[in-house]
Amino acid sequence: MTFKTIISQFNEGITTITINRPSKLNALNKETIKELHYAFKIAEEDHETLVIIVTGSGDKAFVAGADISEFANFNEEKGAKLAAKGQELLFDFIQNLSTPVIAAVNGFALGGGLEMAIACHFRVASENAKMGLPEVSLGVIPGYGGTQRLPQLVGKGRAMEMILTGGMINAEQALAYGLVNHVVASDNLLSFCDGIANKIKKNSPKAIAEAIRAINAGFKTGVNGYKKEIKAFGRCFATEDFKEGTSAFLEKRKANFTGK
Structure with missing residues (x-):
């Protein structure tokens, strides 16, 4: 454009x-x-x-x-x-x-x-x-x-x-x-x-996106930021980035995140 x-x-x-x-x-x-x-x-x-x-x-x-x-x-x-x-x-x-x-x-x-x-x-x-x-x-x-x-x-x-x-x-x-x-x-x-x-940019794009949403939630009227954090935390476990991040840590290597 x-x-x-x-x-x-x-x-x-x-x-x-x-x-x-x-x-x-x-x-x-x-x-x-x-x-x-x-x-x-x-x-x-x-x-x-x-x-x-x-x-x-x-x-x-x-x-x-x-x-x-x-x-x-x-x-x-x-x-x-x-x-x-x-x-x-x-x-x-x-x-x-x-x-x-x-x-x-x-x-x-x-x-x-x-x-x-x-x-x-x-x-x-x-x-x-x-x-x-x-x-x-x-x-x-x-x-x-x-x-x-x-x-x-x-x-x-x-x-x-x-x-x-x-x-x-x-x-x-x-x-x-x-x-x-x-x-x-x-x-x-x-x-x-x-x-x-x-x-x-070395970190997980999926986790970063969830972190932004959770932080923003705490500043919204009528929204329970702690509950939003719990759900966001749980969603991270369903991502490929989580599997890669934990595997890399246990294998003592740098993670290669794909944002999936």
Whole structure:
């Protein structure tokens, strides 16, 4: 598939998706959201893709928010539909992928950009990264899951402060908050993420998918995460990966997982 606003590249089990609108600081518009959806969908369905990394082009921005010009004149109904469609197509979609997604946050991650990063399974930031949800300064609130996912990551108080002030935090603050897992030099960001991805891809794709589902279950209202874990644990025993993993351990050799 040919994309206009993103670049998708595959290399040795890792698909790297780059938002490529540098003149707009990689801001999300309708076209970009649709293309990201398809790129993630293609990677998820590709059995050779074991890890996905998402980043922004250039060194200034991961994604510096949404393209405000597209919704500045919306009414209440259109605004609600915008949020619902965006969550369905991209933000919830990313969170629920069975393929691990690492956000390589280079530069500004604001508004919808930060919301996309926190929908990913975890985040690594460059030293120059700045993160925030400035929507209240525009008379609106985060609409792509920011009011729900941010408190889960940094706690209610810190999320309240970030959202209500509309201010930005730097990479070191994000690390202290637990918003990102690592902070690295800008030049090393993608290679560092590749290093983590290479560790992940040695493991069972089936087990990884079940682990993601079980972890996500614990954050869903009305869902008993422990019961979901028990069922997921049991399903692993029916996979070829389990047989291979246990055999390799007992035979003192490296496992060769097939994702079956």
